[in-house]
Amino acid sequence: MSKRIAIVEDEAELAALLDYNLRRAGYETRTMGGAGGVLKSLEEFKPDLVVLDVMLPEVDGFEVCRKIRQSAALGRIPVLFLTARADEVDRVLGLEIGGDDYMTKPFSPRELVARVKAHLRREEMDAEPAVLDIGPFRLDRNARRVMHGERELSLTSTEFNLLEFFLTHRGHAYSRDQLLDSVWGAQHYVTPRTVDVHVRRLREQIEEQADNPKHLTTVRGFGYRFEEGD
Numbered sequence: 298m299s300k301r302i303a304i305v306e307d308e309a310e311l312a313a314l315l316d317y318n319l320r321r322a323g324y325e326t327r328t329m330g331g332a333g334g335v336l337k338s339l340e341e342f343k344p345d346l347v348v349l350d351v352m353l354p355e356v357d358g359f360e361v362c363r364k365i366r367q368s369a370a371l372g373r374i375p376v377l378f379l380t381a382r383a384d385e386v387d388r389v390l391g392l393e394i395g396g397d398d399y400m401t402k403p404f405s406p407r408e409l410v411a412r413v414k415a416h417l418r419r420e421e422m423d424a425e426p427a428v429l430d431i432g433p434f435r436l437d438r439n440a441r442r443v444m445h446g447e448r449e450l451s452l453t454s455t456e457f458n459l460l461e462f463f464l465t466h467r468g469h470a471y472s473r474d475q476l477l478d479s480v481w482g483a484q485h486y487v488t489p490r491t492v493d494v495h496v497r498r499l500r501e502q503i504e505e506q507a508d509n510p511k512h513l514t515t516v517r518g519f520g521y522r523f524e525e526g527d
């Protein structure tokens with residue numbers, strides 16, 4: 298599931314350049330010009346990181362960051378400021394504002410993408426263990442490998458993400474739409490039927506009998522549930 302990056306920048310050319318480079322790096326992006334309602338747009342988009350220009354036309358980037366820090370929905374997401382002046386840097390990183398990093402214009406988009414990656418990696422490592430040892434499964438997030446007992450599973454990227462989701466959300470029933478939202482994110486070309494196809498393939502890998510599953514069971518008229526089994 299790709300991470301989401303919000304780009305709050307009123308210079309259309311720069312916003313487009315950042316958008317292009319971050320998308321190419323595999324992120325889902327949304328650009329916001331920084332006119333009114335930035336916070337609402339951010340809460341709607343739920344980004345994993347915000348690239349935030351200091352000088353915006355209607356609001357001050359500092360003010361936006363302060364509101365992000367106060368927002369329950371956005372919480373502690375990393376904020377990477379874009380500044381035009383070196384003397385803004387102290388304020389950006391000060392306790393009062395709570396930015397995580399900054400780049401002084403002009404900067405190379407490649408450097409920005411590298412910083413974004415580093416911040417997201419740090420967040421991930423803080424939040425989740427690299428290896429999940431659950432029942433017969435051992436999933437290594439960094440290596441993106443899964444062992445089932447002594448056997449290594451051969452999973453596509455989506456199957457890996459789906460199994461990772463189930464391993465971390467055991468015992469609950471999820472509808473196909475909930476699975477689409479959580480695992481596929483905002484890819485518009487997938488349908489609930491896509492979930493069934495991937496569940497079937499995953500079962501072939503993780504179940505002794507794919508048509509009589511022990512781990513990944515069908516919840517009739519609703520969706521699927523995962524149990525770690527024994």
Ligand code: CA
Pocket residue numbers: 306307308350351352353354
């Ligand atoms: Ca600006």
